[in-house]
Amino acid sequence: MERNLTCILCPRGCTLNVTVDGDNVFVTGNSCPRGRYYGEEEVVAPKRTVTSIVRVSNRDDVMVSVKTETPVAKADIFTVMEEIRKASVTAPVRVGDVILTDVCGSNIIATKNID
Numbered sequence: 001m002e003r004n005l006t007c008i009l010c011p012r013g014c015t016l017n018v019t020v021d022g023d024n025v026f027v028t029g030n031s032c033p034r035g036r037y038y039g040e041e042e043v044v045a046p047k048r049t050v051t052s053i054v055r056v057s058n059r060d061d062v063m064v065s066v067k068t069e070t071p072v073a074k075a076d077i078f079t080v081m082e083e084i085r086k087a088s089v090t091a092p093v094r095v096g097d098v099i100l101t102d103v104c105g106s107n108i109i110a111t112k113n114i115d
């Protein structure tokens with residue numbers, strides 16, 4: 001199997017060619033080692049950082065932006081979104097506060113201050 005991907009780890013956006021041959025994965029086109037890792041991971045077990053918003057229960061019509069602290073498996077994104085959708089938080093909230101713990105292997109953290 002062969003795939004062409006764009007590395008999304010920095011603005012340079014290198015075009016990667018990833019070839020899977022049995023258990024071996026070969027990456028070319030990367031300008032740095034991070035691109036090789038990205039290419040390998042993207043064909044073997046793709047992950048994404050999920051961003052969303054959570055309701056602030058003690059403020060009218062206020063939401064706080066959140067994200068997964070670490071990328072989660074692409075296959076788990078809908079589960080993560082469902083857990084975030086059910087969540088609420090009480091202000092004050094600070095950037096980096098953990099809103100939910102261990103959702104598909106990642107904490108959900110605030111990315112905005114709410115006084």
Ligand code: SF4
Pocket residue numbers: 007008009010011012013014029030031032033034035036
């Ligand atoms: S391979 Fe390296 S230089 Fe190229 S886009 Fe990815 S992170 Fe940036």
